[in-house]
Amino acid sequence: MDLKHYLQTNRSQIETALESLLPRPDAPPVRLNQAIRHSLMGGGKRLRPILVLASADAVGGDRSRLLPFACGMECLHTYSLIHDDLPAMDNDDYRRGRPTCHKQFDEATAILAGDALLTLAFELASRPIDGIDPEVVLTAVRQLAVDAGFAGMVGGQMLDLLAENRKVQLDELRIIHRMKTGALIRCACEAGARLGGGNPSQIEALKHYGAAIGLAFQITDDLLDVIGDSHLMGKATGKDQANAKATYPAIMGVPAAQSLASEQVQSALRCLEPFSSVADPLRNLARYIIERTN
Ligand code: GRG
Numbered sequence: 001m002d003l004k005h006y007l008q009t010n011r012s013q014i015e016t017a018l019e020s021l022l023p024r025p026d027a028p029p030v031r032l033n034q035a036i037r038h039s040l041m042g043g044g045k046r047l048r049p050i051l052v053l054a055s056a057d058a059v060g061g062d063r064s065r066l067l068p069f070a071c072g073m074e075c076l077h078t079y080s081l082i083h084d085d086l087p088a089m090d091n092d093d094y095r096r097g098r099p100t101c102h103k104q105f106d107e108a109t110a111i112l113a114g115d116a117l118l119t120l121a122f123e124l125a126s127r128p129i130d131g132i133d134p135e136v137v138l139t140a141v142r143q144l145a146v147d148a149g150f151a152g153m154v155g156g157q158m159l160d161l162l163a164e165n166r167k168v169q170l171d172e173l174r175i176i177h178r179m180k181t182g183a184l185i186r187c188a189c190e191a192g193a194r195l196g197g198g199n200p201s202q203i204e205a206l207k208h209y210g211a212a213i214g215l216a217f218q219i220t221d222d223l224l225d226v227i228g229d230s231h232l233m234g235k236a237t238g239k240d241q242a243n244a245k246a247t248y249p250a251i252m253g254v255p256a257a258q259s260l261a262s263e264q265v266q267s268a269l270r271c272l273e274p275f276s277s278v279a280d281p282l283r284n285l286a287r288y289i290i291e292r293t294n
Helices: 003-021 030-040 047-058 063-085 107-125 134-148 153-162 170-195 200-227 248-252 254-271 277-291
Strands: none
Touching (some): 003 277, 030 107, 047 200, 047 277, 063 170, 248 254, 254 277
16 A cells, blocks of 8 residues: 555645634634644644554444544644643744744743644544444544543653653653653553444454554654654754753663564554454554654
């Protein structure tokens, strides 16, 4: 399969769906609307919604019915980026190749845009899905809440902030990243399998696949900060080292971090062994995660 074409087609399907699910561009408050659109519609790999759709495909689900849930995951992810870029957190000026939300607008507007995207995420994720038991949708929404919140992404962000300027061991780094970045990626795969009508062993397999690519994704993110090209990435690089942040390459060196990322991809591929060629996009996505340049 041609992964580049697959990614482009999926991105455009997700962006068309996002456009149809957002408030109209002229809906008031227009400033908040513009700030949401600035961050949400301005690029991004759309990895999490693509994983929802590809996981649903792998279990024979109807991907078109899952678009609102998939778009909800992108809204949630975008909220986390907006808040992460704020001066009180990472204080970044560029994201997705354009000024960060608080730079383009102001801090209060950026906080509200993030809040609105977080709540919109749950509005979209909880929409009824034709042919899927509402209890199953509820389970997926509850899992999303857990993975996005205290025990997942937000908790991981807190641990990450608390780990600044002190020595961190590999085990601790793994926990931080499993929560901060991994939880949402794993959730996307699990939710896609569940809402696509997968059986319990398929859901479990795709959950483990998601956990493995989540770790590979974070290690690659750390590596790109060291060896990546800031133009290709649309954001500054070298920040982790400048801020003395604990990262995989900082703790174990670049080659060992690259090997660990490859091992995670191999482990993700093993989770897909019971699946036929319908899971090929997931196989290619796992490889793409460590080969990407942005
Ligand atoms: C502020 C609540 C809160 C959480 C922030 C996800 C996160 C937690 C912060 C993002 C900062 C960061 C660089 C994390 C490392 C991995 C990551 C999530 C990168 C950005 O995701 P991509 O590469 O971004 O999928 P695009 O723009 O392609 O969607």
